[in-house]
Amino acid sequence: MKYLIINGSPRKKNTWSMVKQAKTNLGEDAEFEEVQLMKEKIPMCNGCFKCIMEGEENCPHHETVNPIIEKIRWADGIIIACPVYAMNVTALLKNFFDHTAYIYHRPEFFDKKALVVVSTAGAGQKDVANYIDETLRHWGFNKIYQIKYAFGGKEEINTEEINKISQKFHKDVSSKKLHSPKIGDIIFYNVWRAMAPKSDTMKKDKEYWESTGLVNYEFAPDVNLGIFKKLFGKIMYFILNRVMK
Ligand SMILES: Cc1cc2nc3c(=O)[nH]c(=O)nc-3n(C[C@H](O)[C@H](O)[C@H](O)COP(=O)(O)O)c2cc1C
Secondary structure (H helix, E strand, C coil), X not given: CEEEEEECCCCCCHHHHHHHHXXXXXXXXXXXXXXXXXXXXXXXXXXXXXXXXXXXHHCCCHHHHHHHHHHHHHCCEEEEEEECEXXXXXXXXXXXXXXXXXXXXXXXCCCCEEEEEEEECCCCHHHHHHHHHHHHHHCCCCXXXXXXXXXXXXXXXXXXXXXXXXXXXXXXXXHCCCCCCCHHHHHHHHHHHHHHHHCCCXXXXXXXXXXXXXXXXXXXXXXXXXXXXXXXXXXXXHHHHHHCC
């Protein structure tokens, strides 16, 4: 399996030691790519809206950001590692996420799974892991696993917990099985599905939803919804379509 690791810490220390342990459970034939956001030197998002309105290729930082997006496309599973900074993700990771805001509008990673690894001194790990989790779900990610740990002045890591969760992640990535999405994900999908084709200003969104054919489905077609969630998606779309007239 192919794994991409994105490190949101400016250094390779606490969170990285957790990632290193997780890597030992991802199979002997695993291929890894690493993105150290500190080295990427992505300029701050300048809020020009070009990625959303005109297409991501028009982002002034496209040449720096897009190779990372291509690596996500390449990977079967991604690992996002991040320490808690001031009760949030690091500015490095947030700045990367800001550059991917267009993917909320045009989600594409429906066959991807992720492992989120968060470390902290003592607080904030749950909220930070959940925020990363939520971001990935907006990108379309199928399943997200979380490993969180408070170092609290210690050096050692929670090896047993890391092994347990990373083994599950690896087994799931290898299975290539696609899980049924959460209700919230179906709602978000159908908000964009109803909104994008009607928009005269968001031409890129309209083009994406129509050209991929996603506009015709209750959720990404490769993901099996089951009868009840499919029906839910249909009802949601019907309502949203009327509301957004
Ligand atoms: C600028 C900065 C802000 C931090 N903010 C918090 C915080 O709000 N809460 C907390 O418990 N730990 C905080 N920490 C501690 C780190 O989250 C913790 O040491 C983490 O394990 C560092 O991971 P790393 O070695 O991978 O960078 C902060 C550390 C730094 C450098």
